[in-house]
Amino acid sequence: MKARQIYLIILLFYCSFSRIFVFAQQNAIRIELGPSSIPAGKPYTITVVITGSEQREYDRFPDVMGMSRRGTTTTTSSTTVGNRTEIVQRITQNYIPNQPGNYAVTPFTMNVNGQTVQSMGGIVIVTDAVAKETVAEEEEEAVEPTPADAKASAFLLLSSNRSQVYAGEGFNLSLGFFVADDNPLEMSFYALNLQLGAILKQIRPANCWEENFGIRGEPQIFETTINGRRYTEYRLFQAVYFPLNTEPIQFPAVSLKMSVNDEKSKKQSFLTFHSKPLVIRPVPLPQDARRNQAVTGEYSVREQLSTRVVQTGKTIQYKITINGIGNLTPILIPTPENDNFFDFYPPTIQQSITRRRSRVSGEKTFTFQIIPKQAGNFPLSMYFRWIFFNPRTGRYVNWQSNMVLKSQGEKITNTDSDALAGSLFSNLENLDSTKPFVNVQHTILSLANGLLAIMALGMVYIFIRGKRG
Secondary structure, eight states: OOHHHHHHHHHHHHHHHHHHHHHHHHTTEEEEEOOSEEEETSOEEEEEEEESOOOOOBOOOOOOTTEEEEEEEEEEEEEEETTEEEEEEEEEEEEEESSSEEEEEOOEEEEETTEEEEEOOEEEEEEEEEOSSOOOOOOOOOOOOOHHHHHSSEEEEEEESOSEEETTOOEEEEEEEEEETTOOSEEEESSHHHHHHHHHHHHOOTTEEEEEOOOOSSOEEEEEEETTEEEEEEEEEEEEEEESSSSOEEEOOOEEEEEEEOTTTOOEEEEEEEOOOEEEEEEOOOOOTTGGGOEEEEEEEEEEESOSEEETTSOEEEEEEEEEEEOOTTOOOOOOOOOSSEEEEEEEEEEEEEEETTEEEEEEEEEEEEEEOSOEEEEGGGTOEEEEEETTTTEEEEEEOOOEEEEESSOOOTTOGGGGTTSTTTTGGGSOTTSOOOOHHHHHHHHHHHHHHHHHHHHHHHHHHHHHO
């Protein structure tokens, strides 16, 4: 076989393998567009799906002409079996069409976790039919600038909706640049991303959990009236912070340099605007024996059994869903210890977060697998309890299960492994968790990289040898 033919075969195989390798990489992050046809009043969605990573850094979602933004929702699901955990994150931007008609989603790219992800866009048809479920419009909280700010034609404002909160209770922080409609100066942002990066390093507190609203790249624009004067707010940053302790949270004064265009002299000059420092004071939760175990938020709990009657040795699903306003991340329902009546297995956890206006809400679902080992009626309140502090009422809520699990059949002992063999989680306690977890996808990609490197070197060698011959 001639050297050129060998070279051509290797080149074709190299290209084919490269496509497989690129495809495997792109599967980790993708963009999903909502349905191509929706009824009026129902939100259209664009979703970023991140698989196998807890990291969540992404650009601003694209604008859709003729549609208004209505906040983002983040859903995180994790499944753990043995020492392996699979995580899938879904970040969804909601849009509301202004009226029925056809809307074009132009092709766009987003930078997600350092990777560029592309969408080809599409057409959305909004019909005249009114959706049964509509997204409620929430009023924007009024900003209360100081008298000095209110008299200015333009000012930089770092503001919070609360000056005092309970430990663990969220407060909304926003940074906006306000320009009066009658402002005589023509201004534009100067090196905004660079300036904003330096500002965020100053104002992000270390003793708080942050839920970012994802304002990146371009400011969000709002029209507002302050003391009878019309302003345009260019919101540069917004997040809800949840204090992790009772230490005062101090936000320093920050500055923003704006470019001023002079039409007469045609020269560029600069003006620097300064915000005022801000202090948020968290207060401790009221005294209670279980205060250290309580999370803070306005929550409600619902529960569900996959069936009310189950045979001993068979698996039953028990779901606990917690929803409301607050930080869902620290919420944990512990797995009960196995006893003579039940075997309990760690839950799969699904979490969705909605950031809208000045608050963070969502729901978190724990799905437990339970195997009864004796017949009888068993109140699950013996095993499942949870406490939280409601900052609106100022009281603790001690929740416990209201479900009664009914089981029937013969008694199952811990040595009756055959009776539990059909369970998905059978023999899980015998797995050796000390052995390192092998990430198959990562291993395949590493082998593919090595093989591609060897093929590239071989291709170069054959090409040079053929040229000499």
